[in-house]
């Protein structure tokens with residue numbers, strides 16, 4: 001199921017399931033850094049799906065919240081660890 005998840009890969013990342021997308025373009029319109037576009041390819045249902053250009057997603061989640069297709073978009077957002085990176089050996 002598509003959702004907003006916390007993840008540690010970069011600031012953010014979005015994955016769009018092309019076969020769930022209906023190509024409405026809402027996510028493309030609202031994405032603040034404009035990192036989504038409509039593909040020239042068609043999915044199996046005959047829609048041009050949205051796709052991520054591959055860089056600069058902030059993980060804001062706006063695309064997820066506007067998408068009318070519940071399984072089309074998954075957003076990964078970086079989480080800051082409060083654990084020390086390394087501890088000196090005693």
Ligand code: SF4
Nearest residue numbers: 031057058060061063
């Ligand atoms: S999470 Fe935000 S920055 Fe990333 S693709 Fe969606 S709207 Fe754009």
Ligand code: SF4
Nearest residue numbers: 021022024025027067
């Ligand atoms: S909002 Fe959802 S259905 Fe519309 S283009 Fe974006 S991913 Fe596809």
